[in-house]
Amino acid sequence: MKTLISRIALGLAALAMSPALVYAQDLDAIAERVTEFTLDNGLHLIIIERPVAPVATFVTFVNVGGVDEPVNNTGVAHIFEHMAFKGSRNIGTRDWEAEQAALEKMDAAYQAWLEESYSSQPDEARLDALWQEFEQWQQAAGEYINSEEFSQLIEREGGVGLNAFTSADATGYFYSLPQNKAELWFYLEAERFRNPVFREFYVEKDVIMEERRMRTDSSPQGRLLEEFLSVAYSAHPYRNPVIGWASDIAATTMADTRKFFETYYVPSNMTVAIAGDVDPQAMRELAETYLGGLPAAKHPPxxxxxxxxxxxxxxxxxxxxxxxxxxxxxxxxxxxxxDAAALEMLSTILSSGRTSRLYRRMVQDEQLALAVQALTGFPGSRYPSLFVTFAVPNAGVALADIERVLNEEIDKAKAGEIAQQELDRAVTNARAGAVRGLNSNMGLALNMAQAHAQRGSWQQAFTYLDDLSAVTLDDLQRVAQTYLVKSNRTVGSIQNAAIQGGAGQ
Known part of the structure; x- marks a missing residue:
C-alpha cells in the first residue's frame, strides 16, 4: 500500500498533466487516511495515518494571533505562547500552593507599581517600595520552580522539535514523539491548556522585550516593517506588531494574560492535528480521556x-x-x-525564483538590487491584507530607481503583458511547493490544522491548488488593475540622511 505522502506527491505530479479528475481521485486517496472528529466540548481533531516510521507529529493550532489582542495588551498572544511551556500545577513546581500564593502577591505588587507609575505625579518612594515588594515575591515564587521540567519530560521520552509560533493570525504548538508515547502528548497538552501556570512571567517578559530590541529596535528591516504597518492601516489591528509595542509589553500583567487565555483558548477555537504511525481509534480514546476535560466555553469574538x-x-x-x-x-x-489566488499567482510571477520578472531585471540584468520580493497576504490573511513589494538596493542605487522599476513591472501586469508560459510556470511551482510542504508529518499536520481552523476544512490545504490552477491571464490583469493602484498604496523607505532624491522626495 502506498503511503499517504506518496499518493499526494503522485497525485500532485499527475495534476500537472491532467487537472481535475486525477486531483479528485487523489483527494479520495488522502481522505482514506484521514479521520476527523469533534469532542463534545468543541475541540476538533484531525488524524492522518502515515505509517512510514514509528513516530508521530502533534500540532495544536489556535485561531488567535496578534490581530485579536485588546488595546493596551499588544503582544499578549506571544506572551502566553511563552507561558504555555512553563508547566502546570503538577509539572514544574515543588509546592504548587506555596508557589501560587507567591505568584498572586507578586502580580498584585506589580499591578500596584504599574498604576503608581502611570499616575500624573508618581511617588518615587512608593514606586521603590512596590518594586522591592514585587522582587521579593518574584524571588519567593522562584524557590518553588522546577525550571524547564515540561520540556525535559518531552526530551527524556524521545520528543524532538518542541516549538511554537505566534503570527498576526494564529498561534501554533508542535513537536514529535515516538508513536508509543502518544499518551504522554495528550496528558501534557491537557495539563498546559486546562489551567496554565504563569510562572517566571516577568522573567519571560524581559526575554520578549529583548526579542523586540533585537528583531525590531536594532534591525533596520524590523523598524521599516513596523513603521510600514502602522502607516498602511488606520484602524484595523493588523497595524500592531505581533511582538507588541514596548509599553504594552511592560503594561501586560499575569491577570491580563489569563483573561486573554480564557477568552481565546477555548476548545471550539482550537484544532489538533496528528500525523504519523498512529491508530485513529486509539487517538480518539486518548483525546476523550484527556482533552475532553477541557471546559467548553463561548466561542471567542x-x-x-x-x-x-x-x-x-x-x-x-x-x-x-x-x-x-x-x-x-x-x-x-x-x-x-x-481574488486571493490571482494575487498569489501575480506575486509568484513577479518575484518567485531566479526566473521571475523582478529577479531577472533588478538583481540579474540591471543589478539594481541585492534582493527583491513581492508577496501577498501580509501581515496575515484572515482579514483583508497587503500585496507588498520589498527591495534592498545595491550600493549607489537611488531608491527612486528602485521604485520606478517596480512600478514599471506592475504597470506591465496591468497592461496584460504577462505570458501564459509565466503563469503555467507559477502554477507548477505552487504545486511543487505544496508537495514539499506536505513531505513530512509536520507539513501535513500543520497545513491541515490551519486549513480546518481558518477555511473550514482540512481539504482546503489541497483544493486551494485548484483555485491557483483556475487563474487566467485576464484574472492577473484584472487584479493588478483593481488593487495595485496609487491611491491604494503605502510607500516607505529607509534613507541615509545625507542622501537626497530617494523615494518619498
Whole structure:
C-alpha cells in the first residue's frame, strides 16, 4: 500500500498533466487516511495515518494571533505562547500552593507599581517600595520552580522539535514523539491548556522585550516593517506588531494574560492535528480521556473593525545611517476572497525564483538590487491584507530607481503583458511547493490544522491548488488593475540622511 505522502506527491505530479479528475481521485486517496472528529466540548481533531516510521507529529493550532489582542495588551498572544511551556500545577513546581500564593502577591505588587507609575505625579518612594515588594515575591515564587521540567519530560521520552509560533493570525504548538508515547502528548497538552501556570512571567517578559530590541529596535528591516504597518492601516489591528509595542509589553500583567487565555483558548477555537504511525481509534480514546476535560466555553469574538477605504497614497521616510530599504504595499483581500489566488499567482510571477520578472531585471540584468520580493497576504490573511513589494538596493542605487522599476513591472501586469508560459510556470511551482510542504508529518499536520481552523476544512490545504490552477491571464490583469493602484498604496523607505532624491522626495 502506498503511503499517504506518496499518493499526494503522485497525485500532485499527475495534476500537472491532467487537472481535475486525477486531483479528485487523489483527494479520495488522502481522505482514506484521514479521520476527523469533534469532542463534545468543541475541540476538533484531525488524524492522518502515515505509517512510514514509528513516530508521530502533534500540532495544536489556535485561531488567535496578534490581530485579536485588546488595546493596551499588544503582544499578549506571544506572551502566553511563552507561558504555555512553563508547566502546570503538577509539572514544574515543588509546592504548587506555596508557589501560587507567591505568584498572586507578586502580580498584585506589580499591578500596584504599574498604576503608581502611570499616575500624573508618581511617588518615587512608593514606586521603590512596590518594586522591592514585587522582587521579593518574584524571588519567593522562584524557590518553588522546577525550571524547564515540561520540556525535559518531552526530551527524556524521545520528543524532538518542541516549538511554537505566534503570527498576526494564529498561534501554533508542535513537536514529535515516538508513536508509543502518544499518551504522554495528550496528558501534557491537557495539563498546559486546562489551567496554565504563569510562572517566571516577568522573567519571560524581559526575554520578549529583548526579542523586540533585537528583531525590531536594532534591525533596520524590523523598524521599516513596523513603521510600514502602522502607516498602511488606520484602524484595523493588523497595524500592531505581533511582538507588541514596548509599553504594552511592560503594561501586560499575569491577570491580563489569563483573561486573554480564557477568552481565546477555548476548545471550539482550537484544532489538533496528528500525523504519523498512529491508530485513529486509539487517538480518539486518548483525546476523550484527556482533552475532553477541557471546559467548553463561548466561542471567542472576531475582529469587527473594518479598515476604511484609503483616501490616497501614503508615504513615509525613516532617516538614519543604515542600509537603505524600500517597501510598498497595496490594500487587497483576505485569503477566502475569490481574488486571493490571482494575487498569489501575480506575486509568484513577479518575484518567485531566479526566473521571475523582478529577479531577472533588478538583481540579474540591471543589478539594481541585492534582493527583491513581492508577496501577498501580509501581515496575515484572515482579514483583508497587503500585496507588498520589498527591495534592498545595491550600493549607489537611488531608491527612486528602485521604485520606478517596480512600478514599471506592475504597470506591465496591468497592461496584460504577462505570458501564459509565466503563469503555467507559477502554477507548477505552487504545486511543487505544496508537495514539499506536505513531505513530512509536520507539513501535513500543520497545513491541515490551519486549513480546518481558518477555511473550514482540512481539504482546503489541497483544493486551494485548484483555485491557483483556475487563474487566467485576464484574472492577473484584472487584479493588478483593481488593487495595485496609487491611491491604494503605502510607500516607505529607509534613507541615509545625507542622501537626497530617494523615494518619498
Amino acid at each position: 472576531s475582529v469587527k473593525t473594518i479598515e476604511p477605504p484609503q483616501r490616497g497614497e501614503r508615504r513615509f521616510v525613516i532617516e538614519e545611517q543604515s542600509q537603505p530599504l524600500f517597501i510598498a504595499g497595496y490594500k487587497t483581500v483576505a485569503a477566502d476572497h475569490p
